[in-house]
Amino acid sequence: MLSIALAPPVLAFASDTAVNHAHQPAYTQDGELVLPADYREWVFLSSGLGMSYSEKAPEGEPMFDNTFVDPESYREFVRTGTWPDKTQIVLEVRGSASRGSINQHGHYQSGGVHGVEVHVKDSARFKGGWAFFGFDGGSSAKKIPEAASCYSCHAAHGAVDTTFVQFYPTLLPFAQQHATLSAAFLKEEEKALK
Numbered sequence: 464m465l466s467i468a469l470a471p472p473v474l475a476f477a478s479d480t481a482v483n484h485a486h487q488p489a490y491t492q493d494g495e496l497v498l499p500a501d502y503r504e505w506v507f508l509s510s511g512l513g514m515s516y517s518e519k520a521p522e523g524e525p526m527f528d529n530t531f532v533d534p535e536s537y538r539e540f541v542r543t544g545t546w547p548d549k550t551q552i553v554l555e556v557r558g559s560a561s562r563g564s565i566n567q568h569g570h571y572q573s574g575g576v577h578g579v580e581v582h583v584k585d586s587a588r589f590k591g592g593w594a595f596f597g598f599d600g601g602s603s604a605k606k607i608p609e610a611a612s613c614y615s616c617h618a619a620h621g622a623v624d625t626t627f628v629q630f631y632p633t634l635l636p637f638a639q640q641h642a643t644l645s646a647a648f649l650k651e652e653e654k655a656l657k
């Protein structure tokens with residue numbers, strides 16, 4: 464008589480820390496970050512229009528910024544409320560126009576890319592885990608030094624792990640659900656309510 468062996472329980476291969484990351488940050492031999500060429504096909508997080516950190520309003524037409532993240536890191540954020548190693552978040556700056564074609568009011572994105580900045584989490588490479596890069600039309604860029612204000616503002620005010628999740632509406636609920644909002648951000652929110 465044939466005996467039928469019971470199938471062993473299915474093993475889960477995905478560990479909590481290892482993310483199957485198809486979009487890894489790539490570097491040149493001298494350590495510059497290579498601009499991810501396909502970032503426009505990544506997950507869209509948000510657009511800011513004319514966002515400014517100083518009290519004085521900027522002059523001229525406001526600029527748009529568009530933010531994208533690699534799809535594996537997006538899915539991991541949804542699962543855990545924070546970013547895995549090898550996350551890349553791209554901020555693309557574009558100009559705006561108000562009157563054109565049939566448009567009479569409001570602003571639409573117009574013209575080319577004014578600049579691209581990338582925030583990368585790569586713990587083996589960067590002290591503190593994260594580094595910033597600014598691309599000025601080139602295909603690779605040097606790391607922005609840690610003394611730059613990028614690091615201090617993001618560390619002090621970014622809602623999750625030095626990133627501005629408070630401005631990414633599809634992600635904020637997952638940070639709330641997993642209680643990953645930074646203590647500094649929660650304090651700021653509390654103050655704003657008073």
Ligand code: HEC
Binds near residue numbers: 553582614617
């Ligand atoms: C005074 C605060 C402040 C400073 C200084 C600052 N940023 Fe940001 N940054 C922000 C805010 C606010 C956002 C969210 C933008 C949005 O919602 O469109 C952001 C978003 C970003 C993002 C998208 C990923 C993320 O971390 O949320 C990148 C990339 C970025 N900034 C790069 C830079 C670089 C490079 C510098 C330095 C040259 C810099 N930032 C300096 C406030 C700051």
